Amino acid sequence: MHTVVLTKGVPDFREGQVSFDEDGHLERGKTPTVMNPNDKHALRAAFQTKVRNGGHVSLMSMGPPGYKEVLQEGMRDVYADDLYLLSDREMGAADTWATAMTVATGLQKLDDRPDLVFAGFKTADGETGHTGPQTCWCLDWPVITHVISLDVDEEERTVRAKRLVEGDISEIETVEAPMPAFIVADPEYEPSYRKANHRLKHKDLREETKERAAEYEDHVTVWDHEDLNLDPDYIGLDGSPTIVSGVDPIPKAPSERDATMVDADDSEGMEQVVDELAPYATGD
């Protein structure tokens, strides 16, 4: 079994990490780049197929050379075996379409043809949720989205998945597809290991990959557009049909509004609070 997980680096939107300028624009330089959080669900799903069915898990991303660290995060935290970075100036500023083209080409170039390709459910920065299905369209494979659990039958070469219908937790259906197939893991994906043997294997692999992550550079393959034999006109900014007309600043989060702190023991202060709140209580 060869599974490939697609990932992207995104700004770390967690509090304390992310940094905005006065106009509410993201300060890329000051905000660290991390692996898109939803992609970890995909990687966990892929890792589960490896524990149960053997084989190996690759992690692939398109982005600047700095994404190597994002890939390392995937190796360290979610135990990917090897890492592929599609990186080249020509690929820069791509929209989801141009990205899908590039990534699909990367997947086809792999010597060991993937049986399953996993993507996370939309990225934390773009939030489009397009790249996965578009990549799949380029490959002409079946796609199963909103997957929450997965079983692979290697002999039959099929994959059977439980998925949320329209992304809604209250409705779950089971579908089957021939492999190779494309899987979009839902954030609800919870790999479960109910066999001791699987948990032991999980533990072995965790130890193994931890060691490997320390020397992750040895496991990264970088391909540029020439390696992929791609025409620069069809990738990156030039290959992107999307036009961004403008960007609205993000309004300040409510928690950043001015607040006056009043000690509960301060009776004068508390009276003021009551006075201020009174109009709301009466519905004025």
Place this chain on the structure above:
Amino acid sequence: MTDHEHYEAVVVGAGPGGAAAAATLAKHDVETLVLERGVDAGSKNVSGGLIYAEESAPYTIDDLFPGFREQAAERPVTDYYIHNVAGEKVKTFDITDLHEHDTEWSDAVLRRKMDSWLADRVHEKTRETGGGLLTEVHVNGLLRENGEIVGVTCDELDPIRADLIVAADGVNSELARDAGLMSWEEPDEWFQGVKAVVDVPDVDERFDLGPDEGAAHLFSGDLFEGVRGGGFVYTNEDTLSVGTVFHLDSLVAEEAEPHELLDSLLTHPLLDDWIGEDYEELEYSAKLVPDSKKVAHESPHKDRLVLVGDAGGQMQAQGPIIKGMNHAVTAGALAAEAYVEARSRGDTDLAGERYATKLDREGVMDKLRPTRYELASAVGENDLATSIADGVLRSAVGRFGVRVLGDRLENLYSSPFLSMLAPDTRTPYVTMPTVIAEELGTRVTAERTIETPDLADRIGDLTYNTDVGNPHIELLDNSAEASGAAVSACPVSAKDFGGGCYREETVKTNGDEKTAVSLDTQPCVECGTCAIVADTDWEHPQGGKGVEFREG
């Protein structure tokens, strides 16, 4: 036959008993799976703890795990004292001789460090057999086929079959109870141990110790409100383990609050020099301790199941000395050995029987249930005998006797023979030491009294992974008669404290007022006390859930 996963041996619990069993099985190439419910081995465990390597024991922990003393233990115990206390008067005996009797070595340990060190080695050894060690798996019962025990069931895993099942799941073993081998009902069969690990910067200096030295100090007398039991202070590398161990029935009868008894010890002037200016408690913990004299199972096996260590009640209180870990180790290794021999004879069903025979032959059973004690207790453990003994001791005659004996009492205290005879009554725990201190002691005073944290802070400092909406203990009868004892006896509850597990409530029905008990398991430290003193349906939490000790 259902198609269950199968291992040759399944060991439940990665304490010293489980570790010893698994290492011995692995040594003989038995495919062994070890299942531990904590996030890490040791994260659920508490001991005093001095681990002994007895000269007479067939297996010791460093036999099975070379490097144990250097890497997993804190300090060797080279000095051993007992302090008889009456108020501020203290008479100290050096009973190192008793401690050294049949002792090859003895080290102070902290369980998180010790058990996780053992677990790494156990995983390595068992992995080579095709098994391994898994944490965060709670074994919740026995798998049976046609009424016969053939494996285990778990919260987190599908059922597993095995040819040998080692229940090394400690005190309040769910497996021993499921098999009908042990019950948790009588408070007089158990002790409750409570402990604080205290940060002390310069142990060597404060205790006047050299590099490879350590001290153990025991306490008995009038500092525990008449509750039968005692206290201890053990030196670790750079912390102290300060704790108490009491008979559970006595604790319940006196309605004593365990954390307050611990505070009585911590604030005694004798500890002042050791603890110093700033008291910093790293961890508060508690656990039940079985009294082997009463509960050690004579034939701890059934079908493919064997009980090892606390699960089988193999915890020996020999006078002031507490020996549970060493017996768990011996029993674990003997159980494994029994299985290997039975297997080589082609009949693994004989393993249990062989194990019981080995416990007898190796003299383990006689240490756990000494015949001498059974004879003496028949005479000494009744109310009449106790009040006569207490009366005599307290009388002018008794006091005279104590004064005449003077320091020769030290020799009596150091006698292993007598320590096995000591009855479980007020006399040796309370009256005798109090009279000794009153007659022979000197006054100790402290420059300051340390301030110990209250229960709310102690609970607040612990780490919990609460299984929200899935409490592991269910209160079956909330009447004060059935479960009221838990309000005081639970080490994280107290009368008039609303933040503990057990709380007293006044319930009004039709104008009638009565006291009832409510339970919130969030602050539970899983000691097991309320399984015995209250009417509950008691289980351990799911794997990885509940309290996580960092010291142990």
